[in-house]
Every structure is written in structure tokens, then in C-alpha cells.
Amino acid sequence: MRRISDFRLLVSGLTLSWVGNGFQTVALAVAVVKAGGGPGDLGLVMAASIVARLACTLFGGVWADRLQPQRVMVVSDLIRMLAAAGMAVMFFSGGYHLALLCALAAISTGAASFFDPAFGALRPLLVPVEKRQSANATISMLQTGSQVAGPALGGVTVAAFGASAGFTVNALSFLASMIAALLLRVRAERGPRASMLSELGDGWREIRKRDWLMFGLFGATVYHIANGIILVLVQIVAIERLGGPSAAGFIAAAEGLGGLIGAAIALRFKPRRLLRAGWLTLLLMPLWALAYVWPAELIAVIAGAIVGYAGLIFFDVAWETAIQDQVPQRMLGRVSSWDYLTSFIAMPIGNVLAGPLSAKYGTSPVLTACAAVLFLSAAAQFLVPGTRRLTRPQVSPTPATRSPELAEATGS
Structure with a gap:
């Protein structure tokens, strides 16, 4: 009961912060442009x-x-709250300083880099083992919904009250997340410390022990490079060939809807070989990219976005659940940080390559090649024995975990 109460409390605060991030995304672009930046x-x-x-x-x-x-999450939220408040004050006062804005953005993102692994380490402590998949699906559903609702609400707010209002809302959302984290009662066991480099190495050695995890990270790196290229090019195709900004908006909405569908499926569909099922659903993502090439019609792209992103979010739930099941809790923060790092290194590389590759080879051939890379990077995981064999642990629920309150909290 206590863990479920903590779960509800945390996801309530996080949902507010995820929505608030959407406000800042809109506010930042508007503020920079209106201040004369380009x-x-x-x-x-x-x-x-x-x-x-x-x-x-x-x-x-x-x-x-x-x-x-x-504790790490509380400090991170505090820093991010102050950074967002600093942006609000700067633009409200009419003083635009690019160097200060870059510094505040770096401070905020640096703090988020501490928050995310801490959240990854905390998640399995909040629900029993047999409810992890449902909890992860619930979190994915709320996060996906927030990524749709946040920019939409942020756009309305910034249009009505200015960019400073968007930054202010984001600062308040971090305050809500910080309060939620402060009220958590769950505790993790912590052992003796070693040097920073030694502990970093321990995290990587924990990954190397598991072939499905190590090759999964390598595959994800290749996947994210290709996806980084795709995400740039499809925006251009949507605006130039499929109907302009309105088409881009419809596609973004379809991606969000697909994500919600994928999370909803993960709430109910619970195979024993969950990771294998996740890699299978990730094979749907190339359909989304190929729809921009053929038939290159808006309705086909929307359908591809729904199907592809449903598969992507189901995979995310499967991947997170596998890590929580198999990696000791005392190592989860470091393993999660290596997982996040592969994405953040690979995606910008793809973004940078998109322009030169499309200029040399053409948009459609590059999109086709990248769709093939998406497919192969996921399909190659079935050559890894651990990926094929990994099963979820069988745990007999105790009477307490069968309670209606737990079922309601995790949507099962």
C-alpha cells in the first residue's frame, strides 16, 4: 500500500513537470525570436x-x-526551477543576453541529467515486481500525453501572456515535482562508495555481463543515428510536400496517439518474453519513415505514425521493464545513465548528417536507407541469445499486492 501511494504521488508531480516542459519549449523559441535572435x-x-x-x-x-x-531528484528539480525562473525574469525585464540564456539552458539540462538516472533507479522500488510492466506503461502513457498537451497548452498561454508566462509555468511545475519527491517514503539500500571512475566502470561492467543489454545499447545507438536523420527530413517533407505546418501538426498528433495506444497495449499485453515482443514491435517504426517515400500521402503518413509510434512506446516499456528486472537496484542509476547517453550522443549526430546526406543523395533515398537501418538494427537483436531467451521473473502476488488499490494505481 505504501509503495503504491509513493507511485501515485511521484507520477502526479512528474506529469505536471512534463507538461511544464512543453510550455518552456514553446516559450524559448518565441522569446528568442521576439528578442531579435534567429x-x-x-x-x-x-x-x-x-x-x-x-x-x-x-x-x-x-x-x-x-x-x-x-534526494538527487529534489536537488535537480530545485536547480531546474531556478533556471526556468531566471529565464522568466530575463525576458520579462526585456533584457536578452544570449550567453546567459545558454548558461541557464545548460544548467537546466545538466540538472536533468542527474534527475533521469535517479528516476530510473527509483522506479522499481515503487511497485512490486509483478506490477512493473503496468507501472512503466502508465508512466509512458502519462509522459506521451504530456508531450502532446504541454506544447498545445503552452502555445495558448504564450500567445496570450507572453514567453515569460511559459517559463513561469515550467518553474512552478518543477516545484510540484520537487514537493512530490520530498514526500516519498521509500528508501533504497546503499553500500560503500568507491572512486568516481571506478563506479562508472562498474556500471559498464554490469552492462557487459548481459548480452541482450550490451548489444541492445549498440543497436539503439545505430537506430538513433538513423532516426536523428529521419526526424529532420520528415519535417521538411511534411511542410514542403504534404500540406505545410498544418500537416506537420496532424502528424505530430498521430505520433502522440500512437504512443498512447502502445502504452495502453503494454498495460494489458504481458508476455513472458517481454523483451523479445518489444523488439518485434519496434520493427513497425520503418513503416512510418517509408510512408513519407511511398505513397507519400498525408493519410498514409498519419497511419504509419500511429502504427510506428505504438510499436516504439511498447518497446520502451519492454526495455525499461527488462532493465529493472535484471539489473540490481544498486546499479540501476549507472546502467540507466549509459542507456541515456547512447541516445543523446547518437541523435545529434543524425541531425547533423541529415542535411549533407539529403543534399548529396536526395531526401527519398536517404529516408529509405534510414528506414532499412531502423529495421536491421532491431532485427539484428534476435541473433543475440539473451534477447531471445530472456523471460520475466515469475512472482506470486501476495494478498496485499492483489488489492483493488494496487490494481487501480497501475491500471491492471
């Missing part, structure tokens, strides 16, 4: 965020395993 300024702010993420993620994993993870 794509170059916005690109520098984004680059500062990426550099901070790359520099801090692995260290965030170490501290998540050294301390109680909720």
Missing part, C-alpha cells in the same frame, strides 16, 4: 543543452546510486 541563437542554446547533457549524464548515474535517488 535560428543561430536558438541553435546555440540547443547546443549548450546537448553539451551539458553529454557531460553530466554518466556522473548523474553514479550519484543516483550513491545517494537516495529522490
Whole structure:
């Protein structure tokens, strides 16, 4: 009962912060443009965020395993709240300083790099083993819904009250998340500390022990490079060939709907070989990319987005659940940080390659090749013995875990 109460409390605070991030996404672009900055300024702010993420993620994993993870989350939320408040004050006062904005963005993203591994380390403590998949699906559903609702609400708010209002809402959302983390009662067991480098190495050695995890991370790196290229090119295709900004909006909505469907399926469909099922559903994502090439019609792209993103989110739930099942809790922060790092390294590489590759070979051939890479990087995982054989642990629920309150909390 106590763990389920903590789960509800945490996801309530997190949902508010995820929605608040959507406000800041809109506010940042509007604020920079209205202050006289252009794509170059916005690109520098984004680059500062990426550099901070790359520099801090692995260290965030170490501290998540050294301390109680909720303590790391509280400090992270406090820093992010102050950074968002600083942006609100800067733009409200009319003083636009690019260097300060880059610094605040880097500080905020650096703090998030500590928050994410801590959240990864905390998640399996909040629900019993047999409810992890349902809990992960619930979190994915709320996060996906927030990524749709946040920018939509943020756009309305920024249009009505200005960019500073968007930053202010985001700061308040971090306050809500911080309060939720402060109220958590669950505790993780922590052992003696070693040097930072030694603990970083321990995280990687934990990954190497599991072939499904190590090759999964390599496959995900290749996947994210290709997907980084795709995400740039499909925006251009949507605007130039499929109907302009309105088409891009419809496609984004379809992606969100697909994600919600994938999470809803993960709530109910619980195979013993969950990881294998997850890699199978990830094979649907190339359909989304290929729809931009053929038939290259808006309705086909929307359908591909729904199907592809449903598969992607189901895979995310399966992957997170497998890590929580198989990796000792005391190592989860470091393993999660290596997982996050592969994505954050690979995606910007793909973004940078999109322009030169499309200029040399054409948009459609590059999209086709990248769709093939998506398919092969997922299909290759079935050559890994651990991926084929990994099963979820069988745990007989205790009477307490069969309670209606638990079923309601995790949607099962």
C-alpha cells in the first residue's frame, strides 16, 4: 500500500513537470525570436543543452546510486526551477543576453541529467515486481500525453501572456515535482562508495555481463543515428510536400496517439518474453519513415505514425521493464545513465548528417536507407541469445499486492 501511494504521488508531480516542459519549449523559441535572435541563437542554446547533457549524464548515474535517488531528484528539480525562473525574469525585464540564456539552458539540462538516472533507479522500488510492466506503461502513457498537451497548452498561454508566462509555468511545475519527491517514503539500500571512475566502470561492467543489454545499447545507438536523420527530413517533407505546418501538426498528433495506444497495449499485453515482443514491435517504426517515400500521402503518413509510434512506446516499456528486472537496484542509476547517453550522443549526430546526406543523395533515398537501418538494427537483436531467451521473473502476488488499490494505481 505504501509503495503504491509513493507511485501515485511521484507520477502526479512528474506529469505536471512534463507538461511544464512543453510550455518552456514553446516559450524559448518565441522569446528568442521576439528578442531579435534567429535560428543561430536558438541553435546555440540547443547546443549548450546537448553539451551539458553529454557531460553530466554518466556522473548523474553514479550519484543516483550513491545517494537516495529522490534526494538527487529534489536537488535537480530545485536547480531546474531556478533556471526556468531566471529565464522568466530575463525576458520579462526585456533584457536578452544570449550567453546567459545558454548558461541557464545548460544548467537546466545538466540538472536533468542527474534527475533521469535517479528516476530510473527509483522506479522499481515503487511497485512490486509483478506490477512493473503496468507501472512503466502508465508512466509512458502519462509522459506521451504530456508531450502532446504541454506544447498545445503552452502555445495558448504564450500567445496570450507572453514567453515569460511559459517559463513561469515550467518553474512552478518543477516545484510540484520537487514537493512530490520530498514526500516519498521509500528508501533504497546503499553500500560503500568507491572512486568516481571506478563506479562508472562498474556500471559498464554490469552492462557487459548481459548480452541482450550490451548489444541492445549498440543497436539503439545505430537506430538513433538513423532516426536523428529521419526526424529532420520528415519535417521538411511534411511542410514542403504534404500540406505545410498544418500537416506537420496532424502528424505530430498521430505520433502522440500512437504512443498512447502502445502504452495502453503494454498495460494489458504481458508476455513472458517481454523483451523479445518489444523488439518485434519496434520493427513497425520503418513503416512510418517509408510512408513519407511511398505513397507519400498525408493519410498514409498519419497511419504509419500511429502504427510506428505504438510499436516504439511498447518497446520502451519492454526495455525499461527488462532493465529493472535484471539489473540490481544498486546499479540501476549507472546502467540507466549509459542507456541515456547512447541516445543523446547518437541523435545529434543524425541531425547533423541529415542535411549533407539529403543534399548529396536526395531526401527519398536517404529516408529509405534510414528506414532499412531502423529495421536491421532491431532485427539484428534476435541473433543475440539473451534477447531471445530472456523471460520475466515469475512472482506470486501476495494478498496485499492483489488489492483493488494496487490494481487501480497501475491500471491492471
